[in-house]
Amino acid sequence: MIIEENDFFSLIVEEDSVFLTVYKPYPIKKFDSTIKKHPRIKLTNFMELKKALEKADESPVPIGIHLPIIEIEIDKEAMSATAVINEEQKEILLKQDYFKEELRAMAIELGIVYGLKEPELTTVRAGKPFIIAEGSPAVKGKDSEITYIERPERKPVIREDDTADYYEMNFIFEVKSGDWLGEKTRPLPGVSGKNLYGETLRAETGDDLPFSYDSKIAFEIEESGKLILRATKSGALEYINGILTIRDHLIIEGDVGVETGNVQFDGSISVRGTIMPGYSIVASSDLEVRAAEGVVNASLIKSTEGSIYIRGGIFGRGITVVEAEESIYVKHANECLLKAGEEVNIGFYALGSTLLAKNILVDERKGKLIGGRAEALFKITASISGNQHERRTELIVKGIDKDNLLADLQVKAHELKSVQQNIDKVSEKVETLELMLESLSDDQKHLYETAKEQLSRLDEQFMDLDREIQAALNLIKYAQNEEIRITKEAHPNTLIQIGSINKLLSKSTVGTFRVEDGVLNV
Known part of the structure; x- marks a missing residue:
């Protein structure tokens, strides 16, 4: 079938192939307009086409295929x-x-x-x-939805009036046995679909997401079409690594003193009174001291795993040490040592005290740092530093050595990989022996128990390394823009130090101090 024919060439289709016969040389650019007139032609041999148009040897040349309409x-x-x-x-x-x-x-x-x-x-x-x-794709069903009890935000509230001031916060949140802790809706079935051939496409039911809680402190029960999570014990509600738990909660209605002696408790402690001079109190979890008059000359106030809240402040006289794995919240700190793994949060002032934490936050509206030493990893905030008598006040943000931390991370990551490989090997040995447990000899049973103990130790080692790696990653994540921020006045004789760069103020100033291009902007 002839598609097109003229003095220069002819285009012919034979069995869906397109042939070109050229009688006289013809420009390829001009031939392009011919191809555009015939959209059914699909060129497959451009080089042969180019040669044919140039040589014009009157031989049929296959140049493409003839497409269906x-x-x-x-x-x-x-x-x-x-x-x-x-x-x-x-x-x-x-x-x-x-x-x-x-x-x-x-x-x-x-x-x-x-x-x-x-x-x-x-x-x-x-x-x-x-x-x-x-077609209509199958639509997966809605996943189950989980709602948990909300623990009030730990945010100090400062209220002032003509007669008194308060440093209040919701700190320890207590629940009772049987209390509602959360609920979960059932996953919903999906909507089936169809393909172009009319075949039904099965839809997946939504995922049945699990509750995340310590199985020792709660139980699940069906109520009104929902799965309800209820407490099996009374105590202080906590979230540890995203897992809901309830810690034992000791409530001391009066003071910690002669009647109680020094107190140490595995769980949370609420002291309605104060900590008397010379006495100590240690909780594994959160610890709060509610007395409005605060704490005077106590020895040690410590939380080994949680945070500490002291409503009335501290008069330490160089004796009192307050130490928390997480954060410390206190109305004021007078001649004491506060050491926190996360934040030291002060409502009114710190006078002649030593403060150590990742971040030290003193109320930026009226909070004062007068005398003593505040040493943070990342950030210090206050309204005023020092005083009009030019009492020496040291504000130090240490920062972190990121290069060393990254190098240490690489070492730990290598160790973690090695431990995981050992876990895989020992797990395989334990699983193999378990399959033959009933037929094992005494020596083989001893080998099995030894392997289980080894696996347990490796698991602990893995978790310890993983925690260290996560802690280091968090340090790197938050190690941005180390700064000291004074919102109203930094008095003379205030030492401003970030990293190894410092300056002792000789005149009053205000602002946010950082190291920029190796220079402290004071």
């Missing part, structure tokens, strides 16, 4: 079908009804029985694919 392609999931019309644009517009019927007939012949669309051929372009059918 309509092509339909179904994707491998049978969820979508696209069509291409290989015809001049004006023909597509003139013969819309014809092409619509052809498209429908071809689709049905290919087995498409679902999701056929009525194409808008006025927007279709010659040789360009467009969608003619779409």
